[in-house]
Amino acid sequence: MGATVCVTGASGYIASWLVKLLLRRGYTVRATVRDLGDSGKIEHLKTLQGADQRLHLIQASLTEEGSFDSAVRGCEYVFHLASPVLASSSASDPQRQLVEPAVNGTLNVLKSCAGAAPSVKRVILTASISSVIYTGKPSSPPDVPIDETWHSDPEFCASNGEFYPLSKTLAEQAAWKFSSENDIDLVTIHPGFVIGPVLQPYLTLTPKSMLKLITEGKPFFPTGIYRFVDVRDVATAHILAAENPEARGRYCVVSRVIHSSEALAIVKQTFPSLHLPPMSFGWWCYSSAGVS
Incomplete structure (x- = not known):
């Protein structure tokens, strides 16, 4: 497409795929990462097709105001994906580890976008299905x-x-x-439980949680219900939300809702030689899903 765009948190699971697809479409990508010296987190980005010519890695921190100014300046679209991803049970200080960096980091990026006007036509924020479904009702x-x-x-x-x-x-x-007060065109993407190929040489939270289900039979969610979506579909949804001038508001991105035992049944059908553990709970069993 020829335009310059920014992707924050570019070394992440979804963001890495977004960078890959943006480069494939001809965009020049400014990709922010927490630490340019952490080669284990960024080397996979450098190997993407088109990275040599059109990928620029920039160090930026969610907790530092103004940190994203140079990254978004002159960009047509800004994709904000940087946010701490940590299971609630794993957080020793949830306010400091999860809430503050998520909120303050989002505001810091939007402040940089407001300062970069009018070049930034639209901001696409990676929200989550978790900001949709926890209504208490x-x-x-x-x-x-x-x-x-x-x-x-x-x-x-x-x-x-x-x-x-x-x-x-x-x-x-x-x-x-903030967007309404500063005349920023914002679209939010709300993916479910993201699965699919991993570009990094390590596992992030959702692929790791899926592996735990397969190896230990322990679902990530207490209900055992998963709202699955492929990581490539999520990345594509971000691009469509940017390029389509009629895109507005919030978009839930979920492909299929199934119980964890049904997910294991699919794994068993696909890889019959695997010795899967029994489910730790649930109203399904492998046989009920048509798998002996």
């Missing part, structure tokens, strides 16, 4: 579909120890407020 009747009109309740998230959903919910709220 059961859907009634049960077949009512979850859609973009749903909003997670911060008080419900905090009281139930759901700090990652809390961080994504508060960051999205802050983004919409």
